[in-house]
Amino acid sequence: MEPIRLFELASQQSRWLSARQVIIAENVSNANTPGYVAKDLKPFTDLIDKTDLLMVSTNQGHIGIDPADTRGFEGQKTPTWEVTESGNSIGLEQEMIKAGEVNRNFSLNTEIVKAFHGMLMASVKE
Secondary structure: OOOOOHHHHHHHHHHHHHHHHHHHHHHHHOOOOOOOOOOOOOOHHHHHHOOOOOOOOOOOOOOOOOHHHHOOOOOOOOOOOOOOOOOOOOOHHHHHHHHHHHHHHHHHHHHHHHHHHHHHHHHHOO
8 A cells, every 4th residue: 555645745835825924024023124125935836746646547447648738838937016216026915915924824734634634533433
């Protein structure tokens, strides 16, 4: 039986989300610092794309997925919304949107892990 990698993947995403939240907090705390340039992490999908996670077909009737079809898209860098006269590029609204994204992604991650854990527990019950 193949090892289940979902929990490892969820843990990696949680660490990435925590690191992104720290960077967002640094951006907000430096909102009035002259010359401060907003920072962000590379998207988590970029990190996952570097690993070769492929679906495994265990039966001839299973439909295969061509990895070239799913990896053909590249992320875009979003420009900052505002740059002040002091050279500061922090937009508080933009940072709050990023913080909301982190919160939603962390909640989704948690719910998926909880559901998967429930399925695993149901499968081992007699």
